[in-house]
Amino acid sequence: MNKVLMSGNFIICEAAIRAGCRFYAGYPITPQNEIPEYMAEHMRKAEGGIFIQSESEIVAINMIAGASAAGLRAMTSSSSPGISLKQEGISSMAACELPGVVVNIMRGGPGLGNIRPSQGDYFQATRGGGHGDYRTIVLAPATCQELADLTMAAFDLADKYRNPVMILADGMMGQMMEPVTFKKPKPRIYNKKFMLQGAGSGKSKFIRGLILDPIDMEEHNWKLARKYEVISKKEPRHEEYNINNAKMIIVAYGTAARIAKGAIKRLQNNGMNIGLFRPVTLWPFPEQQLRSLSAKVKNYLVFEMSTGQMLEDIRLALQGYADIRFHGRPGGAVPTPAELANVIARIYERTVK
Amino acid sequence: MAKIVYQRPKSLKEAVFHYCPGCGHSIVHRIIAEVIDELGIRGITIGVPPAGCAVLAYNYFDVDMIEAPHGRGPAMASAIKRSLPDRVVFSYQGDGDLAAIGIAESFHAANRGENITIIFINNAVYGMTGGQMAPTTMLEQKTTTSPLGRNNKLDGYPVKVSEIFSQLQGVTYLERCMVNSPANVNKTKKAIKKAFQCQINGHGFSLIEILSPCPTNWKMNAVNSCKWIDEVMSKVFPPGVFKDDIPAATKTAEVDS
Amino acid sequence: MIVKTIFSGFGGQGVLMMGVSLAHSGMNKGFHVTYLPAYGAEMRGGTANCTVAIADEEIASPVASEPNFLVAMNSPSLFSFQNKVIVEGTIFLNSSITNDRPHRHDVKVFCIPCSDIAQDLGNIRVANIIMMGAFIKVTGIVTSEIYLNSLESIMGSRKKSLAEINRKAFAAGFDYLKNQQG
Numbered sequence: 001m002n003k004v005l006m007s008g009n010f011i012i013c014e015a016a017i018r019a020g021c022r023f024y025a026g027y028p029i030t031p032q033n034e035i036p037e038y039m040a041e042h043m044r045k046a047e048g049g050i051f052i053q054s055e056s057e058i059v060a061i062n063m064i065a066g067a068s069a070a071g072l073r074a075m076t077s078s079s080s081p082g083i084s085l086k087q088e089g090i091s092s093m094a095a096c097e098l099p100g101v102v103v104n105i106m107r108g109g110p111g112l113g114n115i116r117p118s119q120g121d122y123f124q125a126t127r128g129g130g131h132g133d134y135r136t137i138v139l140a141p142a143t144c145q146e147l148a149d150l151t152m153a154a155f156d157l158a159d160k161y162r163n164p165v166m167i168l169a170d171g172m173m174g175q176m177m178e179p180v181t182f183k184k185p186k187p188r189i190y191n192k193k194f195m196l197q198g199a200g201s202g203k204s205k206f207i208r209g210l211i212l213d214p215i216d217m218e219e220h221n222w223k224l225a226r227k228y229e230v231i232s233k234k235e236p237r238h239e240e241y242n243i244n245n246a247k248m249i250i251v252a253y254g255t256a257a258r259i260a261k262g263a264i265k266r267l268q269n270n271g272m273n274i275g276l277f278r279p280v281t282l283w284p285f286p287e288q289q290l291r292s293l294s295a296k297v298k299n300y301l302v303f304e305m306s307t308g309q310m311l312e313d314i315r316l317a318l319q320g321y322a323d324i325r326f327h328g329r330p331g332g333a334v335p336t337p338a339e340l341a342n343v344i345a346r347i348y349e350r351t352v353k
Numbered sequence: 354m355a356k357i358v359y360q361r362p363k364s365l366k367e368a369v370f371h372y373c374p375g376c377g378h379s380i381v382h383r384i385i386a387e388v389i390d391e392l393g394i395r396g397i398t399i400g401v402p403p404a405g406c407a408v409l410a411y412n413y414f415d416v417d418m419i420e421a422p423h424g425r426g427p428a429m430a431s432a433i434k435r436s437l438p439d440r441v442v443f444s445y446q447g448d449g450d451l452a453a454i455g456i457a458e459s460f461h462a463a464n465r466g467e468n469i470t471i472i473f474i475n476n477a478v479y480g481m482t483g484g485q486m487a488p489t490t491m492l493e494q495k496t497t498t499s500p501l502g503r504n505n506k507l508d509g510y511p512v513k514v515s516e517i518f519s520q521l522q523g524v525t526y527l528e529r530c531m532v533n534s535p536a537n538v539n540k541t542k543k544a545i546k547k548a549f550q551c552q553i554n555g556h557g558f559s560l561i562e563i564l565s566p567c568p569t570n571w572k573m574n575a576v577n578s579c580k581w582i583d584e585v586m587s588k589v590f591p592p593g594v595f596k597d598d599i600p601a602a603t604k605t606a607e608v609d610s
Numbered sequence: 611m612i613v614k615t616i617f618s619g620f621g622g623q624g625v626l627m628m629g630v631s632l633a634h635s636g637m638n639k640g641f642h643v644t645y646l647p648a649y650g651a652e653m654r655g656g657t658a659n660c661t662v663a664i665a666d667e668e669i670a671s672p673v674a675s676e677p678n679f680l681v682a683m684n685s686p687s688l689f690s691f692q693n694k695v696i697v698e699g700t701i702f703l704n705s706s707i708t709n710d711r712p713h714r715h716d717v718k719v720f721c722i723p724c725s726d727i728a729q730d731l732g733n734i735r736v737a738n739i740i741m742m743g744a745f746i747k748v749t750g751i752v753t754s755e756i757y758l759n760s761l762e763s764i765m766g767s768r769k770k771s772l773a774e775i776n777r778k779a780f781a782a783g784f785d786y787l788k789n790q791q792g
């Protein structure tokens with residue numbers, strides 16, 4: 001298979017188009033402008049492909065909902081402030097069980113923040129972000145290859161569970177180029193009965209999120225909850241690195257995990273045995289997988305480019321069975337592996353006996 | 354004795370603009386500051402800069418300022434004005450900010466006849482994010498999200514803010530100007546002054562649309578950008594006063610002064 | 611082995627192209643590579659820079675806090691980045707447009723008048739490729755053949771004449787140092 005050198009933002013687009021995405025709507029925002037720009041050219045070239053530069057992020061997410069209802073694989077993308085605007089629409093899609101892919105190339109926040117890479121949107125992504133009892137599947141790539149693979153997987157998961165799926169990356173991943181191989185996408189499995197394409201001579205149907213009767217609403221909530229339960233069991237993904245004999249484990253995702261891996265390699269040379277646990281799905285969080293490690297390893301260091309958000313999920317997963325430390329770099333400053341190695345070494349020496 | 358004929362307006366800080374050479378934002382900043390000086394309102398003016406190339410306007414204007422989320426300036430400005438009716442409140446917005454993401458806020462602030470002033474910089478692109486298509490991008494104009502030129506069938510038409518907003522009953526004063534020549538800069542300054550005066554006199558909503566060069570994203574030099582405004586942009590967006598409901602009495606008073 | 615290079619200069623000097631072409635040829639040689647452009651509002655000021663990492667193992671960070679090589683196409687770039695270069699690292703300087711020289715004495719310095727050479731070749735836009743010729747000659751990260759093939763595949767099959775002038779430019783940079791050292 002052919003290796004090509006592409007930037008993360010372009011890789012997402014190319015993977016989406018190859019996975020059969022035929023509708024993209026979005027609004028410019030740095031550091032993901034390359035996505036609407038690529039789509040403006042290439043989505044319109046793809047057979048049946050539709051590109052719309054919407055007048056806002058709110059409009060883009062609702063366009064995705066419309067295209068999805070009409071039966072197309074659909075995607076929108078933005079960066080942190082724009083993702084905030086999409087939350088009403090994401091909640092609505094979850095309520096209506098509409099598949100769709102939302103890409104967040106995170107930047108520093110809150111507010112307008114800055115355009116540097118950050119991981120401050122973890123809570124927003126994994127807790128749903130919008131209102132109501134719903135969940136969004138969240139995939140966190142750490143390499144450009146994963147951007148391609150997980151974008152394709154996002155469409156499959158969205159269809160499979162009829163739920164919005166978010167790709168959570170950051171400005172560095174979006175801008176960076178790495179070699180990538182586009183794998184063959186799986187054929188789409190999605191029942192026509194979920195599409196709104198006109199009743200023809202059959203029975204008409206409707207899609208809605210408003211359910212006034214509290215008993216019906218409750219049943220709908222439980223139905224969604226049962227679906228999320230299944231996702232929580234079947235879909236957690238993670239990567240382990242250097243776990244055997246590790247005396248301490250770093251937990252990190254996305255860009256932070258790359259940096260952590262580099263730091264761990266440096267420290268290995270100094271005789272420190274440190275492993276990496278990298279969640280690939282942030283929701284469902286690979287909770288069981290992490291907890292099972294705590295039987296062997298008692299020291300954990302969580303590293304995030306935020307003030308500590310995934311940290312809460314790790315505390316929940318480890319349930320007090322292990323010692324958890326935290327190191328955070330919010331606001332867009334990405335530490336080097338060497339800097340992080342210094343931090344880890346200090347904590348290692350204090351906690352590991 | 355030497356006479357000072359040109360100096361930094363008091364309402365501008367001692368800072369170097371970060372705008373590209375030939376950018377219209379710098380010119381408009383300067384003339385707004387001159388107007389604020391001339392009206393003697395530095396101490397009672399509150400500005401609302403947008404998300405857009407002018408996001409750092411608070412580094413340049415020496416008046417109180419609060420940055421609004423993208424498109425929401427008129428909502429903030431409306432509320433500030435209602436809370437502090439004797440202050441002069443203006444929002445400063447690009448075409449993406451005003452006519453795309455913030456069209457609802459702008460339209461309804463105008464329709465409510467809020468006693469605020471909007472300075473609207475129309476440069477036919479999203480400047481800050483790197484030259485994507487804006488609501489005001491002209492047909493056939495190439496941008497990074499209309500690589501083959503704006504196509505009316507797929508992308509719609511340029512939004513003519515002044516023409517549309519002049520239909521709203523809430524609007525008192527509305528003029529479209531350009532800053533591509535010294536004469537036009539003077540005209541623009543007069544229009545801005547009139548708009549602020551309209552607000553000070555309590556006459557209601559004013560908006561000044563300004564055709565403004567963005568050499569960087571138009572991929573032209575500064576001179577050609579100014580020419581392009583004359584030859585192309587002003588044909589689609591003709592300058593002029595679109596609405597003037599300022600009561601006649603104050604108008605004469607102004608002329609006398 | 612991991613080697614990081616910062617390319618920096620004015621917008622329009624083809625600085626990002628230098629980075630992409632190096633990363634691409636690194637990939638074609640079978641290395642792990644990353645390329646990271648500086649992005650954001652500062653690009654408006656007309657400067658451009660990017661970082662390329664090439665390694666025989668997974669690359670943790672595409673950022674270079676201590677690059678092995680710096681390619682400075684103008685003097686602001688030299689001042690911004692010279693102090694980051696590792697001890698015993700190498701600085702490549704476009705000496706045509708600046709009389710400034712690195713303050714560092716613990717690095718190797720190659721001054722290539724690439725804008726002048728480009729002028730002589732009749733196309734000022736190939737100054738970047740001339741620099742790449744010198745860069746590949748000194749660093750030997752990839753062979754000339756691999757580099758030129760990458761360059762051509764990035765440029766696409768757009769223009770034969772373009773490939774021709776690029777080859778010439780590359781050779782001019784490569785030979786410039788050969789003659790200097792010879």
Ligand SMILES: Cc1ncc(C[n+]2csc(CCOP(=O)(O)OP(=O)(O)O)c2C)c(N)n1
Pocket residue numbers: 027028029030057081082085112404405406407422423446447448449450451474476478479480481482487
């Ligand atoms: C919710 C949200 N979406 C997108 C952006 C990114 N953004 C910042 S400025 C801007 C548009 C700038 O264009 P314009 O309003 O025309 O101003 P100009 O820079 O041209 O003066 C965009 C899309 C943002 N900051 N917030």
Ligand code: SF4
Pocket residue numbers: 371372373375376377378406476480481566567568569570654
């Ligand atoms: S990009 Fe355009 S609008 Fe922004 S500062 Fe430069 S010239 Fe002005």
Ligand SMILES: [Mg+2]
Pocket residue numbers: 447448449474475476477478479480487
């Ligand atoms: Mg604009």
